[in-house]
Amino acid sequence: MLARSDRAKDTEILILRHQVAVLQRQVKTPRLSWADRAVIAALARLLSRGQLGQLSLIISPRTVLRWHARLVRRHWTYPRRAPGRPLTAKPVRALVLEMARDNPGWGYRRIHGELAGLGYKLAPSTVWQILKDADVDPAPRRSGQTWRAFLETQAKTILAVDFFHVDTVFLRRLYVLFFIEHGIIRTPVRAPRANAIAERWIASARRECLDRS
Numbered sequence: 001m002l003a004r005s006d007r008a009k010d011t012e013i014l015i016l017r018h019q020v021a022v023l024q025r026q027v028k029t030p031r032l033s034w035a036d037r038a039v040i041a042a043l044a045r046l047l048s049r050g051q052l053g054q055l056s057l058i059i060s061p062r063t064v065l066r067w068h069a070r071l072v073r074r075h076w077t078y079p080r081r082a083p084g085r086p087l088t089a090k091p092v093r094a095l096v097l098e099m100a101r102d103n104p105g106w107g108y109r110r111i112h113g114e115l116a117g118l119g120y121k122l123a124p125s126t127v128w129q130i131l132k133d134a135d136v137d138p139a140p141r142r143s144g145q146t147w148r149a150f151l152e153t154q155a156k157t158i159l160a161v162d163f164f165h166v167d168t169v170f171l172r173r174l175y176v177l178f179f180i181e182h183g184i185i186r187t188p189v190r191a192p193r194a195n196a197i198a199e200r201w202i203a204s205a206r207r208e209c210l211d212r213s
Helices: 006-026 034-044 049-054 061-076 090-102 108-117 124-133 139-143 147-157 197-210
Strands: 159-167 173-181
Touching: 034 061, 090 108, 090 124, 108 124, 159 197, 173 197
Parallel strands: none
Antiparallel strands: 159 173
């Protein structure tokens, strides 16, 4: 380029400008790769702002400045992470629940200590939150007998006790005291109201035996 005459260079510039003008009439938004942007930005630094504004480029000088501002912003912007505490890995959560299930007497602090001995780094509050999300009771209540197991073992010795009164035709009031063994009662599945055994028996007695109207 340095060996060529100024006239040849000016002629080439005019031809290139005309070609750019033709492209601008046909292509509205040309797509530039990162390499194209780098070449244009590097060459634009060799010209003054006035000379750059006189050029008929497919991109404006304002676009070149926007590229530079975006590059600076990206360089000084630190990567962001999602707000809140990071999620605990699934294998660690499974290990916490396994320890709580196999050792009913261990609280969340004991489980945290065992995990620390195995090389897992997490806060005691994280262990507590994992147990809470899984509906695992604290250690004292977890080590005791469940209500279902208690009913299964003690149903034969549990009695439902209640009484009701009956008014006779002579206006005499009689009181009826009754006992029902739970071991011979079967309630429907998912019907908590059916557990009112004594109240249901009273209703049955009044309806079947006493209601003569």
